[in-house]
Amino acid sequence: MNNFKPRMLAIIREADCIGCTRCIQACPADAILGSAQWMHTVIAEECIGCQLCIPPCPVDCIEMVPILEPTENKSVRKQKAVHFRKRYHARQARLLHEAQSQPVTLHEKGDKKAYIQAAIERARLKKIR
Ligand code: SF4
Numbered sequence: 001m002n003n004f005k006p007r008m009l010a011i012i013r014e015a016d017c018i019g020c021t022r023c024i025q026a027c028p029a030d031a032i033l034g035s036a037q038w039m040h041t042v043i044a045e046e047c048i049g050c051q052l053c054i055p056p057c058p059v060d061c062i063e064m065v066p067i068l069e070p071t072e073n074k075s076v077r078k079q080k081a082v083h084f085r086k087r088y089h090a091r092q093a094r095l096l097h098e099a100q101s102q103p104v105t106l107h108e109k110g111d112k113k114a115y116i117q118a119a120i121e122r123a124r125l126k127k128i129r
């Protein structure tokens with residue numbers, strides 16, 4: 001029986017992308033590049049194929065494609081796992097830092113809803129640390 005499963009990679013149809021940044025916020029691997037109002041693109045080497053970027057895209061312009069890679073030995077797979085874990089933790093640290101630095105600005109603006117949302121996000125990030 002063949003258990004081979006190709007690695008899945010997200011690709012963005014850049015012509016359809018409206019630059020809303022929702023996929024960036026959803027990607028746990030920081031594998032998407034782009035900024036508001038600009039088209040976005042996936043960094044193939046960093047994509048872990050989790051598909052979390054697909055549901056938030058309002059224009060449905062992200063798809064998963066299989067890619068064929070040379071068979072990796074255990075040591076290479078382990079190195080990759082460490083690399084992806086490091087990127088994930090770096091992302092969590094950045095999100096926490098952003099959430100912690102948000103309240104002052106938002107509070108000054110009197111944006112109560114965003115202030116509460118930032119507080120909820122801080123609490124959520126603390127839980128998963
Ligand atoms: S599939 Fe996962 S890792 Fe790849 S770009 Fe989408 S959210 Fe990021």
Ligand code: SF4
Pocket residue numbers: 012016017018019020021022023024034039040056057058059060061062
């Ligand atoms: S969610 Fe979709 S439309 Fe929005 S930036 Fe990402 S790829 Fe582009």
